[in-house]
Amino acid sequence: MTRAISLHDVSKVYARGVRVVDRLTLDIAPGEFLVLLGPSGCGKSTVLRMIAGLEEITEGELLLDGEWANDLPPSGRDMAMVFQNFALYPTMTSRDNIGFPLRIEAPGRDHRPKVDATARMLGIEDLLDRFPAQLSGGERQRVAMGRAIARRPSAFLMDEPLSNLDAKLRNHLRAEISKLTRELGVTTVYVTHDQAEAMSLGDRVAVLRGGVLQQVGSPREVYALPRNVFVAAFVGTPRINLLRGVVHAPLDGAMSLALGKQCLRLPDPPSPDHQLLRVQQGREVIVGLRAEAVRIAKPSAARPGEVPLTGLVEHVEYQGHEVLVHFNTGSHPAVVPELEAPRPAPRPARRRRRDGGGVLERIRERAGSLRAGPVVVLDDPANGPANDPADGSANGPADAPREPALAPAEARLPGDLVIRTTPDIRLRHGLQVPLLVDLAHLFVFDRHGERICPAPARLPDLAE
């Protein structure tokens, strides 16, 4: 049996009033492999523990196969957990460790056939008589998996099960977990902060930031259509290039995105997606370009939808099958605080507006809190607050400057634009190189980090 797991508006507040999970809604289908992805401390394990019944739910409801389950004891949930620290009993052999949950469930019965079948499935038959201290990390994790699988639970809850293993073993076990859970057809919720792991394992990936769900979708969706700058930057390697830009939308000519010393000219007439950028005229935005959105080629080689740019080579990273080239294009990178800082910054207190608070403002403030603070920081510590020519103080709280920058831009790698190319192209430091940007792969985010191009599924109300 496999089960549906639903979380509706679930929050977790710890003793001292810290809200670590904030109104999380997620429906996980029977047999689905869902990955909870996010930086350290964003609340992933807390969500998993609430599903397991190891942590009380402060607000909201948990439904298992449609039945209210907030107060169901862990033993009544028929779920198995696998942790990152393997959690084996040191004085038991692998056979006894795997058979332990079976003995608890049905004492006195002969569980050898089930234990043997599980060991065969995991390829660990020859390890059954060893104690944990006589096993390698990978072998221990296989035994831990065996213990979770043996009693055929209706759901697996895995909390970073591979993070204590080396890279090669991790890749190998990742493939095994994927194969195994698919064969068993059991609903799996898997926690990780490793985006590559999330992308390769999940049917869907739920990205969390500061306890707030940012986006849930297939790996392809979250990569190709990230809802905000945080998701765009968290998913994909090398990290997406995020550049500060300004929209120029004259009434009688082509629109363009100014990127520091250069600009990207948009086609005229504009595409429906680009047309939506008109309302941003004069405003600062964040331009997102993945490494594959830019190629080295002369303007004369441009295909439809490609526009020129030039870059000065600052650093070349040879990776064997490909080369990452870091260019200086004269633009300014946008900073995403949680991705630059080793630990997420504490959630700052919300600032009160000087001009008092009406109902509309309170609604806006609540919407702001759903985003768990600014996703991106455009204020440059060196140059003072970002200026926004179109945006006077009258534009309301949505446009008001938010909290100051939390991470220095100096922590970044050299250059402002990283692109991927083939190893046969020889480039040296200091060379000026012609580039072509494929506008089909251009993202534009508003100054708060929400995607505005390609157009989001739900267009923001212009009054918001």
Ligand SMILES: Nc1ncnc2c1ncn2[C@@H]1O[C@H](COP(=O)(O)OP(=O)(O)OP(=O)(O)O)[C@@H](O)[C@H]1O
């Ligand atoms: N029992 C507790 N009491 C108070 N705060 C807690 C408790 N357990 C966790 N937290 C806090 O809740 C937040 C979320 O923790 P959680 O372990 O869910 O994050 P995570 O995303 O799984 O992080 P990691 O990847 O580092 O394990 C953290 O700030 C953590 O310090």
